[in-house]
Amino acid sequence: MNNERDTNYPNTHKIINERRYHNEENLLYYLPDDDKETDRIYLEHNILRYIWQGNFSSRIEERLIKENTKVIDLGCGSGQWSIDMSLKYPLSTFIGIDISSISFPPQENKPDNLAFLQHNLLEHPGVPFPNEIFDFVFLRNLAFKMEYNGWGHVINEAVRVTNINGCIEIMNYDLYKDNEEVSNGPIMNKFQLSLNMLHDRDNMKMPTSTDVIEYLYRTNRITNIQVEEKISPLGPWGGKLGELALVNFKMAYNGFKVFLQPYMKITEDEYDNLLNELGNECNKYKTRFYTYRVYGTKC
Numbered sequence: 606m607n608n609e610r611d612t613n614y615p616n617t618h619k620i621i622n623e624r625r626y627h628n629e630e631n632l633l634y635y636l637p638d639d640d641k642e643t644d645r646i647y648l649e650h651n652i653l654r655y656i657w658q659g660n661f662s663s664r665i666e667e668r669l670i671k672e673n674t675k676v677i678d679l680g681c682g683s684g685q686w687s688i689d690m691s692l693k694y695p696l697s698t699f700i701g702i703d704i705s706s707i708s709f710p711p712q713e714n715k716p717d718n719l720a721f722l723q724h725n726l727l728e729h730p731g732v733p734f735p736n737e738i739f740d741f742v743f744l745r746n747l748a749f750k751m752e753y754n755g756w757g758h759v760i761n762e763a764v765r766v767t768n769i770n771g772c773i774e775i776m777n778y779d780l781y782k783d784n785e786e787v788s789n790g791p792i793m794n795k796f797q798l799s800l801n802m803l804h805d806r807d808n809m810k811m812p813t814s815t816d817v818i819e820y821l822y823r824t825n826r827i828t829n830i831q832v833e834e835k836i837s838p839l840g841p842w843g844g845k846l847g848e849l850a851l852v853n854f855k856m857a858y859n860g861f862k863v864f865l866q867p868y869m870k871i872t873e874d875e876y877d878n879l880l881n882e883l884g885n886e887c888n889k890y891k892t893r894f895y896t897y898r899v900y901g902t903k904c
């Protein structure tokens with residue numbers, strides 16, 4: 606593999622195979638942080654909004670429309686969710702936090718009611734704001750260690766900054782769902798299992814809905830915890846949605862390649878060939894993927 610240092614980002618990033626990756630100490634993160642990944646997150650944001658017919662499930666819309674409601678998006682990436690939300694609810698205020706500021710939109714391209722902040726959620730404090738200041742705390746598609754100083758810390762911090770009667774919502778893929786009704790094909794299983802095993806090796810996890818409920822429950826401060834799940838098609842058999850979801854999936858697995866391909870003990874060509882074959886396999890097996898939202902109210 607072609608590893609070189611990117612002279613523009615000597616400490617925070619490294620270039621591997623022409624993709625730019627995080628290089629922060631103690632940060633385990635397997636996706637790139639570059640323009641291609643920003644494009645992928647934009648596509649993914651639109652896919653998820655379509656699947657869920659909206660950007661959130663919490664009962665907060667009235668407050669977002671009427672009042673100066675304060676919202677924070679933890680691990681916002683390029684901020685697609687926050688941009689979308691701040692345009693739709695101009696009377697509310699939005700903050701996006703991410704460890705990397707590289708993909709934040711330029712100042713002139715963002716709505717006035719939205720600000721971005723570069724910060725590592727695993728630091729102390731995880732969310733650099735006073736207690737009970739946000740009416741809506743949102744977090745989507747993040748993976749951390751399944752330990753007190755990983756998910757436990759981030760969830761505790763998210764709950765700490767949520768206002769009394771405020772809402773907290775966590776949304777993710779469920780990568781561990783046991784696909785009983787429709788079995789995945791061998792390629793999909795190989796990718797999914799290898800990614801899960803890579804995460805397990807590093808004690809990382811994109812939590813299941815049950816994990817999130819447990820974390821929220823343990824804080825003793827969140828009531829009325831709800832969970833919703835969606836099963837969506839992957840591949841051309843699922844029409845336009847399935848096609849675009851497959852594009853997103855392949856882009857993501859392209860980004861994971863530098864970590865996953867050596868771990869799968871296959872060559873780069875073999876890895877690429879598997880990804881190229883995935884569409885046909887999805888059609889044959891009617892492959893699906895799962896997403897969930899867990900949300901509740903601070904008491």
Ligand SMILES: C[S@@+](CC[C@H](N)C(=O)[O-])C[C@H]1O[C@@H](n2cnc3c(N)ncnc32)[C@H](O)[C@@H]1O
Nearest residue numbers: 646680681682703704705724725726727745746
């Ligand atoms: C897959 S992206 C999801 C972005 C966005 N939430 C979305 O759903 O479109 C995950 C983001 O989490 C950020 N991230 C990972 N670890 C982080 C940490 N410790 N603190 C803050 N951000 C982190 C990454 O930089 C990346 O932008």
